[in-house]
Amino acid sequence: MDFDSILKNRRAINHFDPERDVDDETLKSILEQAVKAPSSYNLQPWKLVVFRDPEKKAALRKLAFDQPKVTEAPVILMFLADRSGWRPENTTMRNVFEDNVKSGKMASDQREWFAGVTQALYGRDDEAMQAFANKNAGLFAMSVMYTASHYGLHTHPMDGFDHDGVKKEFDIPENYWIPMLMAVGHLKPGITIHPKAWRQSYEDMVLKEY
Numbered sequence: 001m002d003f004d005s006i007l008k009n010r011r012a013i014n015h016f017d018p019e020r021d022v023d024d025e026t027l028k029s030i031l032e033q034a035v036k037a038p039s040s041y042n043l044q045p046w047k048l049v050v051f052r053d054p055e056k057k058a059a060l061r062k063l064a065f066d067q068p069k070v071t072e073a074p075v076i077l078m079f080l081a082d083r084s085g086w087r088p089e090n091t092t093m094r095n096v097f098e099d100n101v102k103s104g105k106m107a108s109d110q111r112e113w114f115a116g117v118t119q120a121l122y123g124r125d126d127e128a129m130q131a132f133a134n135k136n137a138g139l140f141a142m143s144v145m146y147t148a149s150h151y152g153l154h155t156h157p158m159d160g161f162d163h164d165g166v167k168k169e170f171d172i173p174e175n176y177w178i179p180m181l182m183a184v185g186h187l188k189p190g191i192t193i194h195p196k197a198w199r200q201s202y203e204d205m206v207l208k209e210y
């Protein structure tokens with residue numbers, strides 16, 4: 001699918017076909033393609049919880065203002081933004097550093113320097129940690145939505161849920177914030193998607209031009 005079609009076809013649909021599954025292999029391919037998204041220092045501070053189990057989805061729906069798509073869609077992804085993804089002891093951060101050394105981007109004695117930079121940029125206070133985690137997880141989520149469109153699937157991002165209730169119910173560790181849930185599946189037959197809603201123009205979006 002060309003990119004214009006992906007942009008046009010990616011819609012937050014409200015009605016998923018409960019009869020049509022998204023198989024494991026397709027989901028895996030989508031996520032492993034979408035992970036090519038950019039992130040701060042390539043730190044990829046995100047994880048996912050994948051929901052397929054009807055009972056778990058029903059429990060999640062209760063905490064997501066009873067939105068029917070939570071149980072209708074075959075797959076719900078819970079995006080976890082890792083507020084501690086900049087810490088030197090974080091596994092992904094360690095993998096990134098080692099990869100940087102291997103590719104010659106960093107020297108092996110720069111581990112402490114790297115830890116200092118990421119601490120100063122992303123770990124200096126609560127606001128910086130929150131921003132770091134959420135902007136990167138948000139970019140990943142966008143990448144998942146476009147990739148799913150490319151695979152002919154539909155998605156729906158949701159932040160209409162009880163954040164702390166969901167964390168508690170599914171035992172999500174403290175370092176994560178949940179920027180959104182995302183329904184993934186197929187459009188229910190017979191449903192007409194409304195035309196794309198109003199978007200800002202160039203003039204609306206640009207606050208200043210220098």
Ligand SMILES: Cc1cc2nc3c(=O)[nH]c(=O)nc-3n(C[C@H](O)[C@H](O)[C@H](O)COP(=O)(O)O)c2cc1C
Binds near residue numbers: 157179180196197
């Ligand atoms: C982070 C985020 C959270 C959202 N949360 C909800 C939600 O909880 N429930 C809902 O019905 N729509 C939700 N939406 C969908 C938006 O309403 C929708 O994306 C917007 O109206 C534009 O429509 P489109 O995505 O079809 O182009 C959310 C969208 C985003 C990006």
